[in-house]
Amino acid sequence: MTLKENQLKNYKIDVHDLGITEYDSVWSKMKNYSRTRNTHSSDLIWFTEHHAIYTLGQNGKDEHIISPGKIKILKVDRGGQVTYHGPGQIMMYILMDIKRIELNIRQLISVLEESIINLLSEYNVKAHRKENAPGVYVDSKKIASIGLRITRGCSYHGLALNHNTDLKPFTGINTCGYKNLDIINISDLGIDENKSTIQIKLEYYFKKNIFDIKSYSA
DSSP: OOOOHHHHTTOOOEEEEEEEEOHHHHHHHHHHHHHHOOTTOOOEEEEEEEOSEEEEOTTOOGGGBOOOTTOOEEEOSSSSSEEEEOTTEEEEEEEEETTTTTOOHHHHHHHHHHHHHHHHHTTTOOOEEETTEEEEEETTEEEEEEEEEEETTEEEEEEEEESSOOOGGGGGBOGGGOTTOOBOOSGGGTOOOOHHHHHHHHHHHHHHHHHHHHHHHO
16 A cells, blocks of 8 residues: 555654774665565664775676775676765665555655755755766765665665765775765864764654655646
8 A cells, every 4th residue: 555645754764873893794684674675564663883994896896896905895786886884974765665655766866865965955065966866965965875676666775875984985986886976074164063863863763755756746
């Protein structure tokens, strides 16, 4: 049974903060949950930070890995090219039955992008998206990456938002497949906000924007 617009206002997603985790472990749990879920399974948001790792999307090209040093490289099943994850970066994983709420993948990407744009606007920072380059940018600098996987009408993976992470590892790759792409942290923008507060705001805007985009599409 699909959710009607009035039901969507009260739509609930269970939210969990997993702390600092190994990427492999969380990826395995995401795949397992998505593979075994049914029509009654809860939709989830998982917040976490990962130990340092490069992940290469399912169609990613090895040529974009320039100088990885000792950082582990893992081929994964999300969309997109190569990116870096590490401490100080907020991972927001979306395990969601998008078919149940009649949302498509393009709309889900837009909801994620808009949530970060809304968040940064609270601090008088103007952020934007780029056509054919999913993610969020401040001027020409990328502050958040988005990569998703849809299986059986359900999503997993999600977004990576740079809070106060070490940016040096990004120089070892062509981030998201682009040469010389500048990367920026929230903390570089003069925003002194703790991780928990950022996560709460992201959760709020994500839920709000699901309803908004459904209204626009009605």
